[in-house]
Amino acid sequence: MKRLLIIIVVITTLAFIGCKKQINFLDKTPDEDLTLSDVFSQYRYAETFLTSAYANLPREYNMSDQSGLNPFIAATDEMVISYAYPYSHNMVSGNWGPSDIVSNPGGYINIWANSYQGIRKTNLFLENADKIPLNAPAFTKEQRDTWKGEAYFLRAFYYFLLVRTFGPIPIATRSSSVADDFTKLRRQPLEDCINYVIGQCDTAQLLLPIKLGDRSDYGRASKAAALALKARVLLYGASPLWNGNSDYTGFRDNKGVALFPATYDKEKWKKAYLAAKDCINQTEAGGFAIYGQYNTDPVATRVKLFLMNNNNEVFFSRNLGFSRIFEGASSPVSYGGNAGYCPTQEIVDGYQMTNGESPITGYNPDHSAKINLASGYSETGFSPTADPAGNYPAGVSNMYVGREPRFYADIHFSGSLWRGTQMQFWNSGKDGHGTGSSNYPITGYLIKKFADPSVNPQNLNSLGVLKTWVYFRLGEQYLNYAEALNEYEGPVGDVYNYVNLIRKRAGLPDLPGGLSQDQMRNSIRHERRIELAFETHRYFDLRRWKLAAAVDGQDIYGMNTLAGTSLQDPSFYIRKKIESRIFSAPKHYLWPIPQSEIDKDINLAQNPGW
Numbered sequence: 001m002k003r004l005l006i007i008i009v010v011i012t013t014l015a016f017i018g019c020k021k022q023i024n025f026l027d028k029t030p031d032e033d034l035t036l037s038d039v040f041s042q043y044r045y046a047e048t049f050l051t052s053a054y055a056n057l058p059r060e061y062n063m064s065d066q067s068g069l070n071p072f073i074a075a076t077d078e079m080v081i082s083y084a085y086p087y088s089h090n091m092v093s094g095n096w097g098p099s100d101i102v103s104n105p106g107g108y109i110n111i112w113a114n115s116y117q118g119i120r121k122t123n124l125f126l127e128n129a130d131k132i133p134l135n136a137p138a139f140t141k142e143q144r145d146t147w148k149g150e151a152y153f154l155r156a157f158y159y160f161l162l163v164r165t166f167g168p169i170p171i172a173t174r175s176s177s178v179a180d181d182f183t184k185l186r187r188q189p190l191e192d193c194i195n196y197v198i199g200q201c202d203t204a205q206l207l208l209p210i211k212l213g214d215r216s217d218y219g220r221a222s223k224a225a226a227l228a229l230k231a232r233v234l235l236y237g238a239s240p241l242w243n244g245n246s247d248y249t250g251f252r253d254n255k256g257v258a259l260f261p262a263t264y265d266k267e268k269w270k271k272a273y274l275a276a277k278d279c280i281n282q283t284e285a286g287g288f289a290i291y292g293q294y295n296t297d298p299v300a301t302r303v304k305l306f307l308m309n310n311n312n313e314v315f316f317s318r319n320l321g322f323s324r325i326f327e328g329a330s331s332p333v334s335y336g337g338n339a340g341y342c343p344t345q346e347i348v349d350g351y352q353m354t355n356g357e358s359p360i361t362g363y364n365p366d367h368s369a370k371i372n373l374a375s376g377y378s379e380t381g382f383s384p385t386a387d388p389a390g391n392y393p394a395g396v397s398n399m400y401v402g403r404e405p406r407f408y409a410d411i412h413f414s415g416s417l418w419r420g421t422q423m424q425f426w427n428s429g430k431d432g433h434g435t436g437s438s439n440y441p442i443t444g445y446l447i448k449k450f451a452d453p454s455v456n457p458q459n460l461n462s463l464g465v466l467k468t469w470v471y472f473r474l475g476e477q478y479l480n481y482a483e484a485l486n487e488y489e490g491p492v493g494d495v496y497n498y499v500n501l502i503r504k505r506a507g508l509p510d511l512p513g514g515l516s517q518d519q520m521r522n523s524i525r526h527e528r529r530i531e532l533a534f535e536t537h538r539y540f541d542l543r544r545w546k547l548a549a550a551v552d553g554q555d556i557y558g559m560n561t562l563a564g565t566s567l568q569d570p571s572f573y574i575r576k577k578i579e580s581r582i583f584s585a586p587k588h589y590l591w592p593i594p595q596s597e598i599d600k601d602i603n604l605a606q607n608p609g610w
Contacts, residue, residue, distance in 0.1 A: 444559025
């Protein structure tokens, strides 16, 4: 058992290594023959062991391969992936279950095992951290406590990743050994799981600095990350899926223990808004701020927010090293890409107009759009002039004219410009279905958000650019606070203030005054949909609001990509069904526990419907 560093440290650390200048704390690899006692006899070895605990963080920027552990974005109404193999296809077709999530021909999505591996590493570290000898000034008690704080945060985060996916889960507070009886593990009630994560965050806060002070530490956890995780898990805990959900009141384990709270508790919203406000207050006092370096140009601000790594809005992110994977998946074939990440017509319709009005109010039975005339939106004709700000050239469809700045930062559409040339998604275009390539934007759109224009996917010798994936940022906390406060007190002044701060940064007018609580709820939910688009929030938001059955069980649409001979061919700009999707409630609100785990332990109650 003690000679576990070959697997735990060497392999996982190599998998996590990035650029030395950006994350050089990852470049320390101990001798493969060290025992566990040896590792904690020197601080440099112990640091590398702690580093290995970061390696299980999901690579959520990889939205198609199993290594990313992120089938969620393409399993909701944000995206369709054009490749044949992603696990999200299984999910939206209803063709998934307890067995194939860990043994699927197209790859597996073993979030369960991956997270518990990360938890085991943090348990081992915390059990041995106090054995690390102090060696001032190189290694002090303060540094050791900071490392312990990182481990507490990571343990909390891994548990959160499990809970958001599976609901109540077993809690392992110590490392396991071969002598342990794994047939006695039981799922803990949901509220116990939530309280455990909160407790770990509270402990981490006491040990961590509010902000990382050295570039070499980017990618490590800070107090800001712990505050943000606490606020998010309390928001989830107050939401309809987890707070008195009648679908789960009868869900018990084999000893009759109720795994979900039976009654709704409004006070959970108060705890959630207080935690979010505490996060906002402490992080802003510590030097964090809403990113706005280019606030005279909201499109550039939006783009740079995700390209300027570790900027002052970001609390915690995963450093991915040099990469061009995302740029390949979000670029068409004429740019050397494979056109995999295709936003849906539904998310495109969600972006507002520059006047703050929504262009679409709903859909007719044939799925044609119900147009909001007050928005100024039109689905007919083409723009005779280019956008003065450069967001589109002359000749594009009026569907893409006058949209809010976040649209132009997030979405590639037919006629839009990228790397100096024009996207041609219609059938006979250089990026369209008519090229004969299976890699074409199946919805008529590609994701632009997160993509770096300096990366050329055609350059096979290029390493790409330094990439990060943001897990927590201040903008999310503004919306968390507004949502929880509105649920508890209604649309009071601070609710408006924090939603409007997000809208102002996006170049949009303030929300209208006099909204009811329901109207404000819908406005906040809309703002989360757009502000946090493609950041792995939408899937879990729809579920915690109990709206997934109504949204993710509907057909998904895009443009008519099998038609069109030019930019201004109207036959392309017709909504066409891309795929039918299946959502079975309440079954699909939670993932099934892997059957292999159920087979090992009869005390693990399977989720309802599975």
